[in-house]
Amino acid sequence: MPRYIAFLRGINLGRRRIKMDDLRTHFCALGFTDVETFIASGNVLFDSPARSDAKLAAIIAAHLKETLGYEVDTFVRTRAELAAIAAFRPFAAADMDPPENTVHCGFLAAPLSVPQAQALTACHSDVDAFRVHGREYYWLCRRIKTHESKIWTSPALKAVKLPTSSMRNLTTIRKLAELFP
Numbered sequence: 001m002p003r004y005i006a007f008l009r010g011i012n013l014g015r016r017r018i019k020m021d022d023l024r025t026h027f028c029a030l031g032f033t034d035v036e037t038f039i040a041s042g043n044v045l046f047d048s049p050a051r052s053d054a055k056l057a058a059i060i061a062a063h064l065k066e067t068l069g070y071e072v073d074t075f076v077r078t079r080a081e082l083a084a085i086a087a088f089r090p091f092a093a094a095d096m097d098p099p100e101n102t103v104h105c106g107f108l109a110a111p112l113s114v115p116q117a118q119a120l121t122a123c124h125s126d127v128d129a130f131r132v133h134g135r136e137y138y139w140l141c142r143r144i145k146t147h148e149s150k151i152w153t154s155p156a157l158k159a160v161k162l163p164t165s166s167m168r169n170l171t172t173i174r175k176l177a178e179l180f181p
Helices: 020-029 053-068 079-087 114-122 155-160 170-179
Strands: 003-008 033-037 043-047 074-078 102-107 128-133 136-141 166-169
Touching: 003 053, 003 079, 003 166, 020 033, 020 043, 020 053, 043 170, 053 074, 074 079, 079 170, 102 170, 114 128, 114 155, 166 170
Parallel strands: none
Antiparallel strands: 003 043, 003 074, 033 043, 102 136, 102 166, 128 136
């Protein structure tokens, strides 16, 4: 049976608090099996006979909205997709390897348009850089804590009008890929 991972946006932020046991119960109620969560930030591994990650994302999002009372943007990837994301090196080793630099991956429902992808990668500074690959974009934050970056409030990035996404640190993604061989 195919194994998937759902990346849920905004779980356990602000008033959107849910215990991981309860989140697993919601996924089991949908008929998914071998449901596991990884850290309390909306990473759910599960098995399903379904073959469409877009359909799975829609089913999960609808169920969570109905049961939790708020929208939960949901992004589903297969085992192979997660392995490829974990192995991908969007930036040069000189940027990816220093421990003071951080790389995040943003999960999208669909690939960005070519103009959006070009506009996003054009948003860079001495601290920040972006790359787009498939249904993901990657954000490099050099030398500072990510919350200190000013890139997300820049007019250029706001003009890109990125669709909803859910971001994870690339270190978390690699740990998930190890659990998801």
